[in-house]
Amino acid sequence: MSRDLHVGMIVPSSNLTMETELPRMLAAREAVIPEERFVFHAARARMQHVTPEQLVAMNAQAMRAAAELADARPDVVATACLVAIMAQGPGYHCTAEDDITTALRAEGSTAPVVSSAGALLSGITALGASRVAIITPYMEPLTQAVVDYLTDAGVEVVDSLSLQVPDNLAVARLDPAELREHHRKLDLSRAEALVLSACVQMPSLPAIAPVQDEIGIPVLSAATATTHRILTELGLEPRVPGAGALLAG
Template sequence: METELPRMLRAREEAEPGEAFVFHSARARMQHVDPEQLRAMNDQAGRAAAELADARPDVVATACLVAIMAQGPGYHCTAEDDITRVLRAEGCAAPVVSSAGALLSGLAALGAAKIAIITPYLKPLTKAVADYIEDAGVEVVDALSLEVPDNLAVARLDPHDLREHYRKLDLSGVDALVLSACVQMPSLPSIQPVEDETGIPVLSAATATTFRILTELGLPPRVPGAGRLLAGTDQTRRPA
């Protein structure tokens, strides 16, 4: 959230003269990607939201994706509603976006019914993510778990390695490839190259979150070199 999202917004500023974005963040602590720490991370959302409310942001986005999806189908709606209540109590009218909900919105915008995903998670958490996506009506045809439980180690993964990792997936008949189903795992340098190689839309939790942020701000969802979802073309449609 603190690396790839600002990079995409900076790239948009360069492409759209006159626009400027200010980025604020509040952290929810989590060191190891396991169910206990993921639940504890969710419990910190209210505190973090109250801190951000003081800045009077125009939109608030929350991660991580697996912390929400591990709680069971549809939990992103609960998480977004909880954060909204805190913001309203603090006098902040900003809409709320979650990376979990944004990924589903991004897939819907692409019209994707069948997908493949790459995650940094251990296999049980990857299954939870796949189950969550499938509950929303999108079939996960194949999934690759990189099985990195340490959260800092996830952030240090080389995004260029994804250009080889994706080759391990069965992409037969898929409508889109989620190159990183985790905002913490960097992927931006590989999004456009893998899309160009495969000929199918390639997105990530980060590009989907940026897509949703821009649409909530009433801006065309365009970021150069960030895949079809952020191409600002008629191939995507605004999320419901």
């Protein structure tokens, strides 16, 4: 007998990719484990440009979004803007997850909370990696904030590439096929894993398996890490076909 699992997402108002890649991955999982069906519910927080000011303003809307999602009684809630959290300083994902949890509990929801920022850290740990290279769509200062965040958590960033696209809708329109070229600009000689997209808005899913096959080390993204953490919080095997080593099961 199949069962429905309800996934709540707090996303930027200009997000296109999280609501595409996450369902796509979990639909691929349903194809091999048909007794589990995933249903998605999103609450939006205003953000158009990836600037420090708009990221702070978006974070301030998370409690309202969480309260709205609580009404749908989700089984898990994911807050899905990695840089909005990382730009607030090291360890902020713990604060963000706790605040959203408090808002959900106040509305009678018992759903666990996942952040894409915390999920990227736990995903790197799950791969047994301590040295990574990353690709981001951000301007250089925000990429440095991500590097600093990972470094503070004990992950060495051996190299990084900023694509420098500040408009969030433009980020969603980046061609994931180009990541098969962009990663060649990185020095991966010391990397134990590659974060192909350190942003849930930059599409990367079609490139993850081909790039992993080419470079011979695990490849993950903010989206695959978030999916891994969602499945883990639900007590399910983190297995999605074609989504890289982290979701190999």
